[in-house]
Amino acid sequence: MKQLKQSRRSFIKGAASIGAFNLVPAKVLWGATAPSNQLTRALIGFGSIAQSHNHLPYKGSRLIGLCDPDQLHVAQGLEAAKKEGWGDIKAYADFTKLLEDPSVDIVHICTPPHWHGVQSVMAARAGKDIWCEKPMTRTVGEGKRVMEYVKAKGRMFRLNTWFRFSGGFYGMGTTVKPIRQVVENGILGKGPIKCVFGAGQGFSWKFYWSGKINLAPEVCPKTFDWDMWLGPAPWKPYNKHRTHGTFRGYWDYDAGGLGDMAQHYLDPVQYLLCKDETSPVKIDYVGPKQHPESVGRFDRITLTYADGTEVILDGDESLKNEPFLRGSNGVTLWPFGKLDGKEINGGWTNESDAQKQHFGLLDANGKRMDTAAILKELPEPAPQQTDFMDSVRNRKKFALNEENGFRSSTMFNLAIAAERLGHGFEFDPDKLVAKNDEAANRFLYQELRGRWSDEMFRD
Numbered sequence: 001m002k003q004l005k006q007s008r009r010s011f012i013k014g015a016a017s018i019g020a021f022n023l024v025p026a027k028v029l030w031g032a033t034a035p036s037n038q039l040t041r042a043l044i045g046f047g048s049i050a051q052s053h054n055h056l057p058y059k060g061s062r063l064i065g066l067c068d069p070d071q072l073h074v075a076q077g078l079e080a081a082k083k084e085g086w087g088d089i090k091a092y093a094d095f096t097k098l099l100e101d102p103s104v105d106i107v108h109i110c111t112p113p114h115w116h117g118v119q120s121v122m123a124a125r126a127g128k129d130i131w132c133e134k135p136m137t138r139t140v141g142e143g144k145r146v147m148e149y150v151k152a153k154g155r156m157f158r159l160n161t162w163f164r165f166s167g168g169f170y171g172m173g174t175t176v177k178p179i180r181q182v183v184e185n186g187i188l189g190k191g192p193i194k195c196v197f198g199a200g201q202g203f204s205w206k207f208y209w210s211g212k213i214n215l216a217p218e219v220c221p222k223t224f225d226w227d228m229w230l231g232p233a234p235w236k237p238y239n240k241h242r243t244h245g246t247f248r249g250y251w252d253y254d255a256g257g258l259g260d261m262a263q264h265y266l267d268p269v270q271y272l273l274c275k276d277e278t279s280p281v282k283i284d285y286v287g288p289k290q291h292p293e294s295v296g297r298f299d300r301i302t303l304t305y306a307d308g309t310e311v312i313l314d315g316d317e318s319l320k321n322e323p324f325l326r327g328s329n330g331v332t333l334w335p336f337g338k339l340d341g342k343e344i345n346g347g348w349t350n351e352s353d354a355q356k357q358h359f360g361l362l363d364a365n366g367k368r369m370d371t372a373a374i375l376k377e378l379p380e381p382a383p384q385q386t387d388f389m390d391s392v393r394n395r396k397k398f399a400l401n402e403e404n405g406f407r408s409s410t411m412f413n414l415a416i417a418a419e420r421l422g423h424g425f426e427f428d429p430d431k432l433v434a435k436n437d438e439a440a441n442r443f444l445y446q447e448l449r450g451r452w453s454d455e456m457f458r459d
Contacts, residue, residue, distance in 0.1 A: 039389055041063050041104070043110055044108065045068055046073045047111075064101075066078070066091055070224045072223055093225055106130070116135070117142030121455070132157070143406045156395065158388045158401065159400045159401070161400065165384045165400070166386065172202065173202070180274075181378040182361070188327025188331050191328025192328055194326040195310065195312065197314060199314075201323075207256070210249045211251075213294050230449070233253055248260055248295070250293060251295060254295075256295035258412060258419070266411045276403075277404075278407070280427060281306050282424065282425075282426050285424050286298075289422050300313065301418060303411055311411070386398075417444055421443065
């Protein structure tokens with residue numbers, strides 16, 4: 001195949017003229033320079049993610065701006081900020097104008113996924129540190145560019161999924177740390193590991209995020225800048241179903257439940273499998289043929305690493321009775337102390353309920369192991385930097401950053417490409433291209449619309 005170059009020359013050239021508006025006076029009460037102990041933030045996008053996650057307040061920082069191409073969202077953001085006591089903040093329809101404000105230290109990108117790559121690169125170019133919602137990017141090409149550019153500009157980058165270092169890991173009912181300890185210290189053997197993700201293991205693929213076909217054009221509200229919302233995505237006539245709340249069902253903007261949840265699920269697994277510095281070499285797909293615009297269901301997608309480790313996305317629940325992890329020595333790790341959907345003696349240890357681990361180990365003969373006792377003897381994983389404000393102040397790389405975040409983003413971008421192709425392919429984790437499959441590479445390196453290709457790839 002021809003060598004793929006990630007440059008603006010490989011993308012469609014054009015121009016799009018986007019306007020801006022300012023809903024509050026440029027003169028604001030907070031002044032030009034933030035106090036030394038308080039960083040300044042601005043939100044790009046104030047839709048469901050920013051609102052449901054309550055991203056207005058954050059310890060150690062002060063909100064001074066927000067942006068959205070939907071004037072109704074901007075109004076909601078200003079009202080919410082007022083209730084939080086932030087006072088006057090600047091508001092924009094055009095995020096490029098927000099990036100020109102030298103008083104903004106951090107931009108928090110809360111837009112749909114098709115915007116994440118371009119906005120991360122442009123924020124780094126503007127000298128901002130970046131807090132980006134998952135997924136990092138829609139494609140391998142965009143993720144590669146973000147990783148390289150953020151590093152080149154010396155910016156701090158946080159990808160906003162946190163399970164590798166905090167919180168209960170969905171169906172496992174525990175933090176990821178003890179599972180990492182089990183894997184890293186060879187309790188599952190020294191060879192390849194099989195990992196299964198599906199409803200049986202406590203992970204939902206949210207197949208309700210599906211789009212519609214043959215959408216009729218609708219009149220776009222005057223309060224909504226449809227061209228700016230589309231941004232780098234291909235031009236399509238406005239239809240409400242493509243936008244707020246339902247955009248995940250369309251390949252142009254996301255990838256259904258896989259795009260919504262895969263980085264939440266797969267980033268911790270990449271970490272616990274000790275695969276932060278590489279990517280799968282083979283992708284297999286089983287499932288129906290996908291519509292070119294509307295996201296559908298998949299049955300099973302398997303990501304295989306060079307050492308034989310498999311990560312299996314179980315969509316049809318055919319593997320619902322499989323353990324979450326199966327080691328090369330036959331030891332298995334199960335969620336919630338369940339085997340074949342049934343509790344075993346109410347749990348896996350003899351400790352009190354408050355002290356129980358909510359996952360357990362079985363040896364190669366199916367005998368219950370004393371998981372709690374094993375964990376007590378294992379060394380702690382290396383510490384992680386989990387305070388992003390401290391990362392920004394002291395220039396310390398965040399736990400989930402542009403490098404390991406790119407690798408976990410690549411995991412599901414490979415899965416998405418296989419799903420859209422309807423077949424698997426081989427992947428080179430160093431060159432970051434599919435081997436002998438031009439069709440796969442067209443999904444991994446997609447063109448951007450108009451001016452956004454130039455913005456993505458200029459210095």
